[in-house]
Amino acid sequence: MESAITRAVVQVIANMHHNFREDLTIDGIAQAAGFSRFHLSREFTHLIGVSPRRFLRALRFEEAKRLLSDSRLNVAEISHAVGYSSVGTFSTCFKSCTGLTPSAYRLLRSATPLAATGDRLRTAARDAPTQLHGNVQAPAADQSGVVFVGLFPAPFPQGHPVRCTVLNRPGAFALDNVPTGRWHVLARSVMHRTDGGRRARHTPVVGGFGPITTSTDHALEPVVIHLSWENLATLRLIATAPPP
DSSP states (O other): OOOHHHHHHHHHHHHHHHHTTSOOOHHHHHHHHTSOHHHHHHHHHHHHSSOHHHHHHHHHHHHHHHHHHHOOOOHHHHHHHTTOSOHHHHHHHHHHHHSSOHHHHHHHHOSSOOGGGHHHHHHHHHTOOEEEEEEEEOOTTOBOOOEEEEEESSSSOOSOOSEEEEESSSSEEEEEEEOSEEEEEEEEEEEEEOSTTSOOEEEEEEEEEEEEEEOTTSOOOOEEEEOBSHHHHHHHHHHHSOOO
16 A cells, blocks of 8 residues: 555655755745655655755756757756756756756857857767667556656665756656766656556556676677666665675
8 A cells, every 4th residue: 555655755756856946945845745854855765866956956956957959948947947956056056967067068059159169078978978869658548647867886876876857757868977987877766556446546666677787999889778666676685685
């Protein structure tokens, strides 16, 4: 039977997804869900694999990347459009998450660069970071939920992801500026599941791919991540097992 905290986490995800442009706080989100900040943060991290704050930030930066690529809004306007009151905080957090400043990201993603910036663009293209493309596939016949995709050094979501993104539903994703190293790509979602026509319930599902090795001398092949409920128990066992 679905627990109250699972329903609360699903409610919080929906709230973040629809209202991330607003001045949301974790305290306010927890209060709206009927739980303390500590309790919600702990259970959210347990179910989803990252904290509510990091999940909200990933949602905002996914929209910021879209606006940087597809709009003429300046960085300050984009900052406010995705829920940040401080442009400096937005720029610092964006660089921490993606490895690039908002302006540098726009420069790399620009499809029609101006002649005046030609030299800088050629330099940026030559030094362009590795990008990882992939596709998250959900269990058949299930309604899709929001999916968190993160890049981790281990096959379980311990600590902060090196790179991350949030998808509205299972499908294509891209992780920008992937650093050189050996990584695991992990995906986690809370999805709407039905069992033989009985009452629907939300169930966390996970999947992973890796390890993959990144370097500056070759492009990465696309990866496919299959979400399933069976993977969840395996992932938890790995995450809680003592080191050999």
